[in-house]
Amino acid sequence: MSDMTETALRTFTPQPALAPPKELKGAVHWARANLFDGGLNTVLTLLSLLLIVSVVPGLVRWGLLDAVWQGDSEACRVEGVGACWSFIGANFRILMVGIYPVEEIWRPVLSFLLLLGVIWLTVSRRVRGIRMVAFWLVLPFIAYWLIGGGYLGLPEVDQSRWGGLMLSLLLAAVGIIVSVPLGILLALGRFSDSPVIKISCVSFIETIRGVPLITILFMASVMLPLFLPEGMDVNNLLRIQIGMILFSSAYMAEVVRGGLQAVPRGQTEAAKALGLPYRHIMFYVVIPQALRHVLPPLIGRCIALFKDTSLVLIVGLLDFLGMLKSSTQDSEWLGFEAESYVFGAFVYWLVCYSMSRYGQHLESAGPKNNH
Amino acid sequence: MHKIKTAMLGLLLCGALPATAGTLADIQQKDELTCGVSEGTPGFSNPDASGRWVGLDVDICRAVSAAVLGDQEKIKFVPLASKQKIVALAAGQVDMTSRTTTWTMKRDTKEGVDFTAIVYYDGQGFMVNKALGLTSAKELDGASVCVTTGTTTELNLADFARANGINIEAVVFEGKKEAFNSYKQGRCDAFTTDMSQLASWRSTLPNSDDHVILKDVISKEPLSPLVRHGDNQWKDAVTWVINGLIEAEEKGVTQANVDQLASSSQDPTIQRMLGVSGDMGGYIGLDQDWLKRAIAAVGNYGEIYDRNLGENTRLKLDRGINSLWSQGGLFYSPPIR
Numbered sequence: 001m002s003d004m005t006e007t008a009l010r011t012f013t014p015q016p017a018l019a020p021p022k023e024l025k026g027a028v029h030w031a032r033a034n035l036f037d038g039g040l041n042t043v044l045t046l047l048s049l050l051l052i053v054s055v056v057p058g059l060v061r062w063g064l065l066d067a068v069w070q071g072d073s074e075a076c077r078v079e080g081v082g083a084c085w086s087f088i089g090a091n092f093r094i095l096m097v098g099i100y101p102v103e104e105i106w107r108p109v110l111s112f113l114l115l116l117g118v119i120w121l122t123v124s125r126r127v128r129g130i131r132m133v134a135f136w137l138v139l140p141f142i143a144y145w146l147i148g149g150g151y152l153g154l155p156e157v158d159q160s161r162w163g164g165l166m167l168s169l170l171l172a173a174v175g176i177i178v179s180v181p182l183g184i185l186l187a188l189g190r191f192s193d194s195p196v197i198k199i200s201c202v203s204f205i206e207t208i209r210g211v212p213l214i215t216i217l218f219m220a221s222v223m224l225p226l227f228l229p230e231g232m233d234v235n236n237l238l239r240i241q242i243g244m245i246l247f248s249s250a251y252m253a254e255v256v257r258g259g260l261q262a263v264p265r266g267q268t269e270a271a272k273a274l275g276l277p278y279r280h281i282m283f284y285v286v287i288p289q290a291l292r293h294v295l296p297p298l299i300g301r302c303i304a305l306f307k308d309t310s311l312v313l314i315v316g317l318l319d320f321l322g323m324l325k326s327s328t329q330d331s332e333w334l335g336f337e338a339e340s341y342v343f344g345a346f347v348y349w350l351v352c353y354s355m356s357r358y359g360q361h362l363e364s365a366g367p368k369n370n371h
Numbered sequence: 372m373h374k375i376k377t378a379m380l381g382l383l384l385c386g387a388l389p390a391t392a393g394t395l396a397d398i399q400q401k402d403e404l405t406c407g408v409s410e411g412t413p414g415f416s417n418p419d420a421s422g423r424w425v426g427l428d429v430d431i432c433r434a435v436s437a438a439v440l441g442d443q444e445k446i447k448f449v450p451l452a453s454k455q456k457i458v459a460l461a462a463g464q465v466d467m468t469s470r471t472t473t474w475t476m477k478r479d480t481k482e483g484v485d486f487t488a489i490v491y492y493d494g495q496g497f498m499v500n501k502a503l504g505l506t507s508a509k510e511l512d513g514a515s516v517c518v519t520t521g522t523t524t525e526l527n528l529a530d531f532a533r534a535n536g537i538n539i540e541a542v543v544f545e546g547k548k549e550a551f552n553s554y555k556q557g558r559c560d561a562f563t564t565d566m567s568q569l570a571s572w573r574s575t576l577p578n579s580d581d582h583v584i585l586k587d588v589i590s591k592e593p594l595s596p597l598v599r600h601g602d603n604q605w606k607d608a609v610t611w612v613i614n615g616l617i618e619a620e621e622k623g624v625t626q627a628n629v630d631q632l633a634s635s636s637q638d639p640t641i642q643r644m645l646g647v648s649g650d651m652g653g654y655i656g657l658d659q660d661w662l663k664r665a666i667a668a669v670g671n672y673g674e675i676y677d678r679n680l681g682e683n684t685r686l687k688l689d690r691g692i693n694s695l696w697s698q699g700g701l702f703y704s705p706p707i708r
Contacts, residue, residue: 073685077577078577079577079578091420093421094420097422098422099423099424099448100422102422158447160447160450163418221455222454222455225459225462225464226461226462228462236449313410313452316450316451318410318450322410322450323418325410325411326410326411326417326418327418327420328411329411329412329413329571330413330417330418330419330420331414331417331571331574331679331684331686332420334574335575
């Protein structure tokens with residue numbers, strides 16, 4: 001084998017490839033081929049350039065060059081300075097954890113590190129399958145216990161003191177972790193042979209999907225307490241969380257249904273022919289295939305749920321967006337809305353983009369020949 | 372929708388309320404006061420950078436907590452959106468709401484809540500550039516005023532101009548931010564909205580000292596904390612804590628001197644207020660030191676105002692009609708006797 005190669009190399013040495021003709025290489029050619037090919041594209045390119053030139057320098061000057069990075073609010077009120085990033089620095093803690101007591105701050109920090117740890121274990125595929133699911137199911141309980149306390153020696157921190165990014169992540173994480181299994185059950189219920197289960201699942205899904213999330217939040221937060229008997233006090237946060245889970249699970253169910261329909265009938269029939277019981281057919285044959293089909297829209301729903309948590313602002317919970325807004329109302333720091341919202345947009349983007357990247361990674365990593 | 376809401380409130384009031392013990396007893400038993408506040412109103416209530424709730428509305432809650440429970444920190448602040456502020460109270464989620472709520476007849480009579488005592492007389496005012504040299508809104512003849520369209524603010528402005536026989540050109544905008552920005556760029560001579568908001572808008576201007584807020588107030592927006600309708604003992608307690616803070620300012624009782632006055636003052640009024648003589652606390656179901664504790668916690672009304680809205684804050688809101696009656700304002704406490 002190696003002899004043959006050596007002989008071949010000795011007898012035939014290919015010439016190095018010629019460089020492309022001058023007029024087909026270089027930045028000028030690329031620009032001509034991609035930016036200025038034809039009248040319409042030329043006009044669009046020029047318009048885009050105009051837009052970039054008119055916006056970007058001002059933005060860079062405001063956000064970076066003239067920005068104030070430290071100091072108090074006085075330093076930001078000088079004429080001619082740009083963005084006041086020291087505003088974010090001064091309010092960083094309340095943006096992250098709301099009005100959580102300082103001396104207990106290690107608890108949300110530890111919860112966050114645990115979250116990062118589980119994410120790392122999942123992404124690096126160090127734990128897989130049922131163990132990974134178990135990790136994710138246990139995590140929210142540990143986080144709730146760490147942050148809320150009240151058991152096993154941790155002093156209780158009332159939920160009225162939870163806030164900031166911590167609250168948004170908690171609402172989203174618990175929402176996703178509970179609503180995915182619930183959505184799968186609802187989707188299976190839609191295909192059930194029993195008319196009672198089928199009708200109740202369909203009507204639940206269709207009712208919830210026919211109502212905007214904001215209405216559900218208002219119902220949960222404003223109307224529900226009027227119906228509950230006096231003294232039966234389900235706290236605001238829990239009511240909101242349940243509302244979000246119900247909303248999200250109806251949408252998850254529709255996504256999963258698409259996946260179930262895409263699994264060929266032959267799969268179920270083959271499993272039946274092997275004599276597998278219903279639950280094994282579902283959990284080992286149908287659902288894994290169905291979920292793989294709908295991974296992109298499922299990740300999409302998770303991202304949407306995380307962004308939807310910002311709606312809780314209107315029912316008085318100070319989540320990340322609520323805290324961003326509230327910190328601009330501090331009489332010491334009035335008038336820095338732009339900085340606040342730019343920072344907020346960046347953090348939301350960071351979280352959503354990470355989720356989306358992981359979704360893409362999952363799609364490409366999985367077995368392709370699953371049909 | 373509205374009928375349903377009223378009906379539900381009615382149902383709740385008839386059905387559920389008599390079953391509970393008094394709010395005051397409940398609070399003392401829980402050893403915690405639940406107070407509904409705004410999610411963020413400069414100078415009135417918002418969490419500061421260190422995560423502590425501050426503001427005038429917040430301090431009123433702290434004073435009540437100190438009077439009732441002996442500690443201004445035994446309090447749970449519940450941020451309420453504007454739509455929740457009355458319902459949360461009627462449904463028993465909070466013991467009191469101290470959330471920049473205007474005292475109106477309809478709210479007081481139809482919505483299942485009671486107002487206690489006024490803690491801030493808000494109302495529509497004007498901000499102008501100092502260079503114009505104006506001292507009164509009545510001198511705005513011929514001026515252009517930036518205002519938000521379709522609100523009572525715009526109607527009030529028109530009424531004010533007609534009533535005073537002056538000619539004001541209203542430059543209307545969809546939102547407050549747009550109206551304010553136009554004022555900032557000099558498109559109008561004046562900007563009008565509620566006084567408390569004028570102060571926070573002004574503090575965002577680069578040269579905020581060049582702008583003045585005129586003293587004239589052309590609409591009535593008395594802000595008062597609320598309690599649930601029908602629990603008079605609790606309403607009395609909140610009302611008289613607020614009255615006590617006002618009376619303390621009039622009598623010169625401050626956070627700093629309250630302990631000393633309690634032991635040495637010969638003024639019979641101060642003696643009654645601070646529990647040296649009489650049984651004032653007993654009238655509202657509390658002990659003798661109720662007001663002393665409230666003043667020691669947050670100071671008298673004047674101190675609360677100065678700390679949150681006054682000259683030393685960024686808002687620099689002149690006291691104007693929020694001064695004591697003896698100084699030309701509207702604050703007047705009935706005698707503590």
